[in-house]
Amino acid sequence: MVMGSMHTGLEDRFYNYGKLAAYFAERAKGGVAMMITGGISPNREGWLLPAGGTMNTKADVINHQRVTRAVHKHDSKIIMQILHSGRYGYHPFAVSSSPIKSPISPFKPRKMSIKNIEQTVKDYARSAKLAKQAGYDGVEIMGSEGYLLNQFLSSHVNKRKDIYGGDIHGRMKFVVDVVKAVREATGEDFIILFRLSVIDLVKDGNVMDEVITVAKALEEAGVTIMNTGIGWHEARVPTIVTSVPRAAFVDFTAEIKKHISIPMMAANRINMPETAEEIVATGQADMIQMARPFLADAHWVNKAKNGQTDRINTCIACNQACLDHTFENKRSTCLVNPQACYETELVYKKTKKPKKSRRHRWRCCWYVSRSCGSLTWS
Ligand SMILES: Cc1cc2nc3c(=O)[nH]c(=O)nc-3n(C[C@H](O)[C@H](O)[C@H](O)COP(=O)(O)O)c2cc1C
Ligand code: SF4
Numbered sequence: 001m002v003m004g005s006m007h008t009g010l011e012d013r014f015y016n017y018g019k020l021a022a023y024f025a026e027r028a029k030g031g032v033a034m035m036i037t038g039g040i041s042p043n044r045e046g047w048l049l050p051a052g053g054t055m056n057t058k059a060d061v062i063n064h065q066r067v068t069r070a071v072h073k074h075d076s077k078i079i080m081q082i083l084h085s086g087r088y089g090y091h092p093f094a095v096s097s098s099p100i101k102s103p104i105s106p107f108k109p110r111k112m113s114i115k116n117i118e119q120t121v122k123d124y125a126r127s128a129k130l131a132k133q134a135g136y137d138g139v140e141i142m143g144s145e146g147y148l149l150n151q152f153l154s155s156h157v158n159k160r161k162d163i164y165g166g167d168i169h170g171r172m173k174f175v176v177d178v179v180k181a182v183r184e185a186t187g188e189d190f191i192i193l194f195r196l197s198v199i200d201l202v203k204d205g206n207v208m209d210e211v212i213t214v215a216k217a218l219e220e221a222g223v224t225i226m227n228t229g230i231g232w233h234e235a236r237v238p239t240i241v242t243s244v245p246r247a248a249f250v251d252f253t254a255e256i257k258k259h260i261s262i263p264m265m266a267a268n269r270i271n272m273p274e275t276a277e278e279i280v281a282t283g284q285a286d287m288i289q290m291a292r293p294f295l296a297d298a299h300w301v302n303k304a305k306n307g308q309t310d311r312i313n314t315c316i317a318c319n320q321a322c323l324d325h326t327f328e329n330k331r332s333t334c335l336v337n338p339q340a341c342y343e344t345e346l347v348y349k350k351t352k353k354p355k356k357s358r359r360h361r362w363r364c365c366w367y368v369s370r371s372c373g374s375l376t377w378s
Contacts, residue, residue, distance in 0.1 A: 001276070001301050003027055004227075004267055004291035005081040005140060005195075006322070007038030008341050009331040011053030017063040021070035022343040027294050028074035031301030035076060036140050036193070036289075037067070039083025039147075042127035043120065046084030046148065049329055050091045055080065055127045061134045068135030077137040079193060082127050082182075084120070086148030087157065088233060090329075096151045097158040097165070097174075103234050117164060117174055124178045125185035128192075138191025141178060144229020149175045150197050153214060156204040156232070168210040175214070176221050183222030193265075194218050195227040198252040201235035208252075212259045219260045226260060227289060228253045228267040240268055240292075242317040246275045254284040265289050271315050273304040295322055295334040295341075313337055 010020040024035055040053045047054070054060055064080065071078040087096035087109035095116065096109035112120070128139045143149040151157040152174045158165050164174050182192060196215060200206055206214070215226060230249045231239040238244050250266050257264035266285035270276050276288040293300055296315035303312050313336055321335040334340040339348070 001031075001033050001304075002265060002287055002289045003032045003035040003294045004289040005036040005038055005083075005142070006291050006295065006332065007048065007053075007083075007326055009326065009329070010341060011038050011040060012049065012051065014059070014063050017066045019341070019344050021066045023341050024067055024078065025070040025074060026298040026343050028071045028076035030294075030297075030299035031305060032076055032294065033301075034079060034137070035071065036079045036081050039081050039085075039142055040127075041084055042082050042123040043084070045089070045093045045095045045120070046086075046123075047089055047091055047093070048083070048085045049089075055082070055130050055134070056123065057130075061130050064131070064134035064136070072135065077191075078135075079138045079140050079191060080131040080134070080136045081140040081142055081195075082124060082131075083142040084124075084148035086151045088147055096148065097160055100157050100159070102146070114162065114164070121174070121177045121181045125181035128182040128190075129185045132186050132190055138193060138224070139182065139186070140193035140195055140227065141182065141223075142195050142229075143175060144195045144197035146197075146200075146202070146232030146234060149178065150200070150229075150232065153197065154200050154202070154204065154206050156200065156202045168206070168213050172214050172217055176217050179218055179221040179223055191224045192222060193225045193227050194223045195229045196256070197229045197232075198256055199230060199249065201231035201237045201239070205232075208255060212256060215256050215260050219262050223262060225263045225265060225287070226256065227265045228256075228285075230268050240317060240323075241319060244269050244317070246270060246272070247279060250279055250284050257283075257285060263287055267291070269317065271317070272312070273309055292317065292322055292334075295332070296337050298337075298340070 010016040040055050041047050068078055087094055087102045088105055090105050092107055094107045094109040095112045099111045101108040131139050153171050158171050198211055247270050249268055253266045263286035265287040266279050267289040270290055271293040279285050292315040297313040300312055318335055322332045325332045331341055339346045
């Protein structure tokens with residue numbers, strides 16, 4: 001069981017890393033085998049929002065060490081997601097494969113030059129190396145949901161005519177270069193996950209043959225585990241709300257799995273143990289990632305393991321306190337578990353039952369005797 005990446009808002013300010021550490025530690029205690037942090041950018045251009053969470057200096061390493069230490073105390077693994085927002089960045093430094101504004105950000109991105117692309121590859125590698133120094137067990141390279149790498153992979157945005165555009169081999173060059181550079185910088189003993197967009201759900205999105213070509217190239221470039229991403233943020237097709245049936249997109253994961261030999265992870269709208277079990281048992285995926293269900297219940301895994309499925313606080317896929325908060329630049333939490341991301345602030349304490357005083361007991365006896373007396377008298 002893997003906890004999927006969720007940018008909670010705590011990543012963006014250094015003074016919140018203690019809270020972030022407590023949030024992950026609670027889920028590690030709850031039995032999750034491996035957790036993926038919310039998206040952390042490799043440079044300024046990749047910020048999600050102004051001065052968003054990055055991993056590119058020694059000071060960042062010190063902040064992130066608080067998180068990795070807290071998780072490792074509970075024998076769980078933690079992966080840092082490297083996310084470059086591209087044209088989804090909510091700031092004036094946004095860049096992309098082509099200068100096409102996204103419908104979800106007011107800022108028109110600048111087209112990346114070849115020099116800029118080569119520098120960004122180096123930024124990814126440096127970020128991964130620093131993540132390793134901070135104690136992370138690996139990194140996840142975010143290549144889906146319409147962020148920068150997805151903006152290169154798909155001709156929905158990539159209209160380039162140079163070596164980074166054209167057919168799928170040109171469009172995937174930047175992405176493959178990033179994975180190769182990250183592997184080279186971090187060595188063999190380091191997990192590299194790649195979140196692959198198995199279906200883009202936008203006009204001119206990649207077809208299945210193209211996605212398979214990318215998956216094979218990424219495996220060869222050094223990816224350890226392939227993760228599933230579904231649809232761009234600007235897609236008009238619902239991908240995670242309550243109306244989407246459980247495990248609705250798992251067939252796409254299963255199709256990719258047939259063509260690669262590294263483990264393949266299923267994601268999106270898997271929230272109960274029976275669904276997860278069926279996917280693995282039928283061989284559609286090797287691993288399960290769940291994101292929001294771990295906001296709703298930090299102890300999901302232990303409850304499932306102990307046959308207490310009925311005690312799981314189920315995520316109802318409403319998005320009201322998690323994703324809606326993210327898009328309003330507020331800290332995420334959960335409608336059915338307000339303690340999520342507030343572990344150090346909303347602390348439930350067991351209160352002792354107050355002892356009854358002697359006077360209280362005498363008073364009770366007096367009332368009883370009086371009412372009994374009045375009953376007898378009447
Ligand atoms: C608050 C929130 C923030 C998210 N941030 C990220 C992110 O930074 N990177 C990422 O790859 N996915 C992110 N996601 C998407 C989740 O990883 C996941 O794909 C999505 O929630 C659907 O899976 P689920 O039904 O298991 O929650 C986020 C989701 C939520 C709810
Ligand atoms: S706010 Fe709603 S969708 Fe988000 S984790 Fe909680 S129950 Fe799930």
